[in-house]
Amino acid sequence: MSQRKPALPPAFRLADFWPALPGRHWANWALPLLVVLGLGFFPLLTGKDVHRETMFTLLRAVVMAVSLNIILGYTGYVSFGHVVFFGLGGYVGFYLVAVQGRSLWEALLAGGLAAGLLAWLIGIGILRLRGAYFALVTIGVNEAVKAFIQNFDPFGGPLGLTMNFAVYKAYGGPRAMLQMTYYVLLVLAVLAVLLAYAVRTSKFGLGLLSIREDEDAAEVMGVVTPMAKTWAFVLSAVLPGMLGALFFFRNGSIEPHEAFPLHLSIEAIVMVMLGGQGTVLGPVLGAAGYQAMRAFLLTNRYLKDIQLTVSGALLLLIVLFIPAGLIGWLRRRFPASRRVLL
Amino acid sequence: MTVLLRVEEVTKRFGGLVAVNHVSFELQEGEILGLIGPNGAGKTTLFNCINGVYTPEEGRIVFQGQDITGWKPYDVARFGMARTHQIVRPLADLTVRENVMVGAAFGSHAWGLTEAAVRADEVLEFLGLAERADMLAGSLNVAQKKRLELARALASQPRLLLLDEVLAGLNPSEIAEMVETVKAIRDRGITIIMIEHVMHAIMNVSDRILVLDFGQLIAEGTPQQIAQNPKVIEAYLGDPKLAERLMQRGA
Numbered sequence: 001m002s003q004r005k006p007a008l009p010p011a012f013r014l015a016d017f018w019p020a021l022p023g024r025h026w027a028n029w030a031l032p033l034l035v036v037l038g039l040g041f042f043p044l045l046t047g048k049d050v051h052r053e054t055m056f057t058l059l060r061a062v063v064m065a066v067s068l069n070i071i072l073g074y075t076g077y078v079s080f081g082h083v084v085f086f087g088l089g090g091y092v093g094f095y096l097v098a099v100q101g102r103s104l105w106e107a108l109l110a111g112g113l114a115a116g117l118l119a120w121l122i123g124i125g126i127l128r129l130r131g132a133y134f135a136l137v138t139i140g141v142n143e144a145v146k147a148f149i150q151n152f153d154p155f156g157g158p159l160g161l162t163m164n165f166a167v168y169k170a171y172g173g174p175r176a177m178l179q180m181t182y183y184v185l186l187v188l189a190v191l192a193v194l195l196a197y198a199v200r201t202s203k204f205g206l207g208l209l210s211i212r213e214d215e216d217a218a219e220v221m222g223v224v225t226p227m228a229k230t231w232a233f234v235l236s237a238v239l240p241g242m243l244g245a246l247f248f249f250r251n252g253s254i255e256p257h258e259a260f261p262l263h264l265s266i267e268a269i270v271m272v273m274l275g276g277q278g279t280v281l282g283p284v285l286g287a288a289g290y291q292a293m294r295a296f297l298l299t300n301r302y303l304k305d306i307q308l309t310v311s312g313a314l315l316l317l318i319v320l321f322i323p324a325g326l327i328g329w330l331r332r333r334f335p336a337s338r339r340v341l342l
Numbered sequence: 343m344t345v346l347l348r349v350e351e352v353t354k355r356f357g358g359l360v361a362v363n364h365v366s367f368e369l370q371e372g373e374i375l376g377l378i379g380p381n382g383a384g385k386t387t388l389f390n391c392i393n394g395v396y397t398p399e400e401g402r403i404v405f406q407g408q409d410i411t412g413w414k415p416y417d418v419a420r421f422g423m424a425r426t427h428q429i430v431r432p433l434a435d436l437t438v439r440e441n442v443m444v445g446a447a448f449g450s451h452a453w454g455l456t457e458a459a460v461r462a463d464e465v466l467e468f469l470g471l472a473e474r475a476d477m478l479a480g481s482l483n484v485a486q487k488k489r490l491e492l493a494r495a496l497a498s499q500p501r502l503l504l505l506d507e508v509l510a511g512l513n514p515s516e517i518a519e520m521v522e523t524v525k526a527i528r529d530r531g532i533t534i535i536m537i538e539h540v541m542h543a544i545m546n547v548s549d550r551i552l553v554l555d556f557g558q559l560i561a562e563g564t565p566q567q568i569a570q571n572p573k574v575i576e577a578y579l580g581d582p583k584l585a586e587r588l589m590q591r592g593a
Contacts, residue, residue, distance in 0.1 A: 006408055008420045009452030016454075023459075203447050203455045210444045213433035220393065220427075221494060222419035222448035278435075 011224040012204065012231070019201040028342040029197045032281045036062060036193055039288060040186040052182055058291045059189045063243045064264070065271035065283040066192040070199055070236035072269065073277030075229060076212030077127070080265050081138030084145050085115035085240040086247070087259030091155050093245025094254045098163045099154070104171065107245045108184075115241025116234045118145070123230035130215070139262070146260040160255030181250045188246065192239050197280050199235060200342065208232050212278070263308060267294075270315045276325030280342050285326060346371045346502055346533050347392070352401035354384075354391050361387040362398070363557035369502075374528050375535045376548030376565070380577055384557040385537045386428055389504050392535075393425050394418040406501065422450040424495035425504035428537070430487040434480030438471060439463065441479045441490055442497045449498020458497075465497045469523065484511050488520075496527065503527065505536035509543055521547050545569065553577065 019029075039058060043051035068082045089111030096102040096110055126137045150158045171177040199205045207228045210218035219225050248254040267290065275286025290311075297307040322329045331338050347369040354362040362384045369375055377385050390396045392403055394415040402411045410418055424445065433441050442462035446453050453461060466472045469489045474482065479490060488508055495503055505524070509517050521543050528534055538544040544551065545565040553561040553568060555577040561568055568574055 006421070008417060009450065203458070206440065206444060206447060206455065209436055209440070210433050210448075213435055214431050216395075216415075217427070217431040217433065218444070218448075219415040220395070220419060220425060221445050222416050222450070222452075222498065223444070224416045224420075224448075 011227050016203040017198060019198045024201060025339045025342075027340045028201070028280065029194070031341070032193045032197070032284045033190065035281070035284050035288070036186075036189050040189065043182075049178075052179070054295070056182055056185060058288060059185050060243060060247065061267070061271060061287040061291050062189045062284055063185070063192045063239055064268040065275070065287040066189075066196045067236045067239045068268045069196060069272050069277060069279075069283045070208075071232050072272055073279070073283070074200060074205060074208040074212060075232045077229070077233075078135040078269070079138040079233075079236075080135055080262070080269070081140075081142040082236070082240060082268050083260055083262065083264040084138075084142040085119065085237040086244040086264065087142075087149075087256075088118055088145060088244065089115040089241025090244030090248040090254055090259050091149060092241075094161055094163070094248045095155060097167060097249055098161050104181075104184075104246075104249055107249060108242045111245030112238040112242040115237040115244070119233045119237030120230060123233040124226075127226065127229040127233060142260055142262060142265065146256050149259070150256045156255075158256060160253060160258070162253040163249070165252065178250065181246055184246055185243070188239060188243055193280065193284065195235065195239065196283070197342075199232075200278075200280050204228065204231070209278070266315075267311060270311050270318075273315060273318045273323075273325055276327030276329070276331075279325070279327040279331070282325050282327035289326075344371050345369065346373075346406065347535075348402075348404040349388075349392065350402045350404065352388070352391055352398045352403065354387055354396055354398045360557050362391060362554075364401070365554070365557075365559050366401075367552055367559065367562065369533060369535065371501075371533055372528070372531065373533055373549050374524070374547055376544040376551040377535055377537045377554065378539070378541075378544060378551060378568075379554035383554040383577075385554055386506055387557075388554065389425060389506055389535075389537065393423055393504060416448075419449055419498065419500075420452065422501040423504065424449060424498050424500035424502075426488075426491035426495050426506055426508055428506040428510070430484070430491050432479035432482065432487050432490055434478065436479055437476050438479050438482065438490060438493075439466065439475040442466060442493045445494035446497035446499075449500065451499055461497050461499075462493075465493045468526075469493050469496070470519075485513075485516050488512065492523070496532075500532060502533045502535070505534060505538075507537055507539065509538055509540045517543055 039055060043055045064082065071077050071079050092114040093107035093111035096107045097104060122141055126134060129137060149155050155161065165174065168174045168177045171180055207223045210223055211225055211228060215225060271286040271290045272283045274290055276282025294307060297303045297310055324332060327341055331341055345368050349365060349367050351364050351366050352362055353364055365388060379385055391398045394413045397412045402409055405423060410421065439462050442465055443458040446458035446461040447455060466475050469492060471486065471489055471493060474486065482490060492508055509520055512520060517540060524534065524547055548565055551563065551565055551568045552559060553574050560573045560577060561571045
């Protein structure tokens with residue numbers, strides 16, 4: 001409509017993102033934070049590199065699952081393309097460091113921004129689709145971005161890019177770099193949890209939950225759904241973008257198949273569903289539990305080849321029997337736990 | 343009195359079916375307007391046109407002096423119009439209080455969460471749902487869900503409230519309670535249009551009544567005028583003579 005509208009209340013204010021739901025128990029944010037910090041500091045206590053590398057993989061899963069939860073668990077939109085943000089952030093960050101000679105910090109920032117921007121563009125385009133249609137298109141987006149990068153020469157096309165190891169000298173050499181990037185990942189994981197808590201308990205988050213429950217009813221109550229969904233998508237994309245930049249900086253090389261593996265998206269969905277979609281603590285526990293199971297399967301002589309099959313079966317069982325996930329089930333089974341568990 | 347809402351020649355078609363056919367009426371501030379008609383007459387469709395769920399093919403909706411035709415439902419809501427749904431739509435996995443907070447936080451005043459929680463508790467108290475505030479909305483029974491619909495709409499403190507069959511499915515004592523509630527809402531300064539099938543209730547509560555049949559406005563007037571209008575009797579009973587005979591037999 002071309003006519004000017006009278007002054008409606010602003011669709012969003014910055015204050016709407018502030019965690020403000022009255023009467024919250026401190027454990028709502030403290031529990032997930034404690035789990036992340038406990039897992040994160042465990043290898044520093046033992047001092048073993050192998051523990052650190054295990055936990056690096058685990059914290060990476062935490063960042064992916066917790067950020068995916070914002071669009072999947074809070075807003076109710078199943079995205080099979082979450083890894084696209086990881087991959088794109090990875091490529092943008094890697095390009096800046098390896099080709100342009102920028103610092104890791106600039107790469108992290110640019111990776112997050114690029115992922116957020118992509119999410120915003122996708123959001124405007126496809127978030128008016130609902131249900132299965134949205135889910136299908138997210139797979140398409142991942143494959144499209146992958147295909148684009150495979151043919152994009154500045155990013156090395158199908159071969160990808162490799163890092164000159166001299167770059168790591170600025171970060172105290174490869175060994176110190178591995179330790180330092182671990183701390184950075186820990187910070188990202190903490191940020192992910194704080195963001196998830198803030199969104200879950202803010203007015204903005206209440207709008208997202210209402211969209212998940214009944215999008216049409218939410219609209220009738222005044223939730224500006226296109227804007228809310230787009231911002232939810234952007235917020236869920238920024239941290240995976242930064243994570244990608246960090247991961248491939250540490251990795252020393254990047255190529256399309258490593259950056260956009262569809263199974264990483266699906267594993268993130270399993271983690272969120274396992275722990276409890278829509279809760280803050282759930283995806284953290286889900287990521288930890290899933291990684292523990294994965295480690296067990298991969299080191300088992302008989303099961304290592306069917307690890308993804310087991311994950312698929314697990315997803316099926318969760319959806320069939322405990323669709324609310326661990327935390328959701330606990331909250332339902334023991335209503336008294338609702339105040340503490342979120 | 344000022345005109346709060348003006349509906350001008352509104353028409354809504356679904357394929358070949360004309361669900362709402364050139365309907366026009368005006369609504370004064372502070373009025374309770376009843377909207378009645380047989381099933382499928384287009385009452386809910388008219389509501390959907392007024393609050394932006396559907397865009398009418400023809401005609402205009404003017405609310406608070408502003409042409410709101412083609413606005414999205416969320417903009418209409420933020421401009422001061424709230425509604426309830428005939429088929430209740432609770433946000434099942436949120437608590438009753440959170441449901442009502444959505445109305446308060448995103449409606450015309452766009453209150454922050456703290457303020458919205460206070461408003462929600464006030465409205466829940468007013469509608470007798472206070473003890474259920476911390477229950478999940480999905481666990482309420484039908485009568486309570488109807489009240490929840492009303493609470494959510496009311497919590498935004500709208501200028502205009504559209505009530506779609508809030509009495510359907512309630513027992514007689516619940517109906518009596520709800521009628522008092524509707525009057526109390528009007529006394530708070532909120533203008534109301536209500537769709538209803540429970541005749542004695544709508545006759546009792548409305549200042550004025552519109553009758554829709556096959557998408558067309560067939561009568562408009564005070565409850566007394568409507569009760570005696572032969573076109574209305576025909577629409578409901580199929581034959582004006584039949585009504586007369588029924589009356590005679592009753593007497």
